[in-house]
Amino acid sequence: MSSAPSAVPLPGPSDEPVGEVVVDWYAGAARDLPWRESGTDPWAVLVSEVMLQQTPVARVEPVWREWLARWPTPAAMAAASPAEVIRAWGKLGYPRRALRLREAAVAITARHAGVVPAEVDELEALPGIGTYTARAVSCFGHGRRQAVVDTNVRRVVARLVHGRAEAAPARAADLLDITALAPVDDERAVRFSVAVMELGALVCVAGTPRCAACPVRDRCAWRLAGYPAHDGPPKRVQRFAGTDRQVRGRLLDVLRAAHEPVDPDALVPAWEDAVQRSRCLDSLLVDGLVVQTEDGRFALPS
DNA sequence: GACGCGTGGTG
DNA sequence: TCACCAAGCGT
Numbered sequence: 297m298s299s300a301p302s303a304v305p306l307p308g309p310s311d312e313p314v315g316e317v318v319v320d321w322y323a324g325a326a327r328d329l330p331w332r333e334s335g336t337d338p339w340a341v342l343v344s345e346v347m348l349q350q351t352p353v354a355r356v357e358p359v360w361r362e363w364l365a366r367w368p369t370p371a372a373m374a375a376a377s378p379a380e381v382i383r384a385w386g387k388l389g390y391p392r393r394a395l396r397l398r399e400a401a402v403a404i405t406a407r408h409a410g411v412v413p414a415e416v417d418e419l420e421a422l423p424g425i426g427t428y429t430a431r432a433v434s435c436f437g438h439g440r441r442q443a444v445v446d447t448n449v450r451r452v453v454a455r456l457v458h459g460r461a462e463a464a465p466a467r468a469a470d471l472l473d474i475t476a477l478a479p480v481d482d483e484r485a486v487r488f489s490v491a492v493m494e495l496g497a498l499v500c501v502a503g504t505p506r507c508a509a510c511p512v513r514d515r516c517a518w519r520l521a522g523y524p525a526h527d528g529p530p531k532r533v534q535r536f537a538g539t540d541r542q543v544r545g546r547l548l549d550v551l552r553a554a555h556e557p558v559d560p561d562a563l564v565p566a567w568e569d570a571v572q573r574s575r576c577l578d579s580l581l582v583d584g585l586v587v588q589t590e591d592g593r594f595a596l597p598s
Numbered sequence: 599g600a601c602g603c604g605t606g607g608t609g
Numbered sequence: 610t611c612a613c614c615a616a617g618c619g620t
Contacts, residue, residue, distance in 0.1 A: 387605060
């Protein structure tokens with residue numbers, strides 16, 4: 297250890313732990329999202345988190361407001377029919393989420409007396425609630441200190457800590473990586489969990505990162521290494537046109553609009569190819585997104 | 599662990 | 610224009 301004055305770390309922003317810097321940045325840079333308002337109850341947070349799984353914020357916001365106004369508690373949603381929630385889900389995409397969210401509401405009502413649990417393992421036991429969402433609800437909904445790792449967080453850690461351009465696939469060590477950066481204070485740790493996600497969503501983005509706006513750029517391992525390119529295999533982009541996903545979407549579109557069961561013929565315009573149309577209809581039946589009436593017509597499950 | 603699952607905005 | 614992208618989950 298040197299005794300020279302220059303060896304003594306100077307107090308100042310650049311000496312703050314990374315986690316504290318990110319939390320301070322969040323205070324001035326965070327988006328004003330309704331589910332982040334203080335007093336948002338855990339159920340409302342849970343609904344927002346499920347809707348935000350793979351769906352952008354801008355499309356979630358209006359639907360989230362409608363849902364919370366209509367079904368302000370798990371018990372309220374548990375009393376709704378699948379058809380109602382599928383219609384209310386609208387075009388958020390991946391409508392199985394709507395079904396699972398309703399099933400989660402049923403389970404919360406039955407097993408937890410209508411109270412959204414705060415424990416991660418109890419949350420993970422609910423339909424449609426995985427590693428990310430369980431921790432997000434515990435942290436953002438109940439104010440528990442939790443490591444919360446989504447695709448944004450993995451990307452931030454990959455760059456900031458590991459000096460890599462892109463995140464590796466999710467792994468258990470992700471939780472340890474981010475835990476090591478979290479502030480000591482519990483309230484700030486909760487803030488930190490949402491702040492890292494926000495940093496990844498607004499600054500450390502997947503496309504062209506906005507490093508000039510980054511509060512921790514002076515200690516980013518990726519930047520300090522000269523922005524080395526991603527060396528792993530390129531990730532495959534999912535096609536959409538012509539896939540079963542598109543066909544399922546078209547079929548469900550017809551059934552959402554219809555308020556009584558429709559004849560099979562009414563589904564032909566949705567997709568001309570009979571083989572693929574039939575296959576997709578079957579998969580929708582298997583998923584419980586569609587039911588067939590005794591007279592052979594199709595409808596949303598009431 | 600790779601794959602399937604919707605939709606619409608964007609550079 | 611069109612590939613890419615957006616707070617994952619279940620199998």
